[in-house]
Amino acid sequence: MLKNCEECGKVFAHPTRVLCEDCYKKVQASYQAVKEYLQQHPGATVAEVAQATESDVDLIYQFIREGRLSVVPKDAGLTCEICGTPIQVGRICRKCRGELDPSSVRGPQPESRKQPDEARVRYLDQIRRRR
Ligand SMILES: [Zn+2]
Numbered sequence: 001m002l003k004n005c006e007e008c009g010k011v012f013a014h015p016t017r018v019l020c021e022d023c024y025k026k027v028q029a030s031y032q033a034v035k036e037y038l039q040q041h042p043g044a045t046v047a048e049v050a051q052a053t054e055s056d057v058d059l060i061y062q063f064i065r066e067g068r069l070s071v072v073p074k075d076a077g078l079t080c081e082i083c084g085t086p087i088q089v090g091r092i093c094r095k096c097r098g099e100l101d102p103s104s105v106r107g108p109q110p111e112s113r114k115q116p117d118e119a120r121v122r123y124l125d126q127i128r129r130r131r
């Protein structure tokens with residue numbers, strides 16, 4: 001499965017990658033540098049990060065869009081996926097994250113939530129009856 005690298009146009013073979021080995025390594029190195037710089041400078045702008053890591057601004061925006069950065073530049077234009085509030089870290093704002101119950105990630109399910117309690121009550125009743 002031969003294809004042309006999206007970055008340099010070189011022909012290479014890989015089932016999923018769109019970049020040749022050299023370009024892929026370059027992107028990975030940039031990603032590491034960008035990630036580490038942002039962890040050390042959480043308030044940095046895209047331009048600052050690009051300059052400090054010698055990375056392409058487009059590449060940094062690509063990392064942001066892909067959600068690969070846990071800390072994003074402050075002018076990345078990132079918004080909460082739930083309420084749309086501008087955020088600097090992650091994909092969901094602190095408020096929505098706080099309100100999100102890990103057990104209800106797939107949406108509120110009041111019916112199935114009641115069941116364990118009812119089952120437990122029934123179980124306790126059985127125990128009481130046995131005594
Ligand atoms: Zn390439």
Ligand SMILES: [Zn+2]
Pocket residue numbers: 080081082083084085092093094095096097
């Ligand atoms: Zn939110």
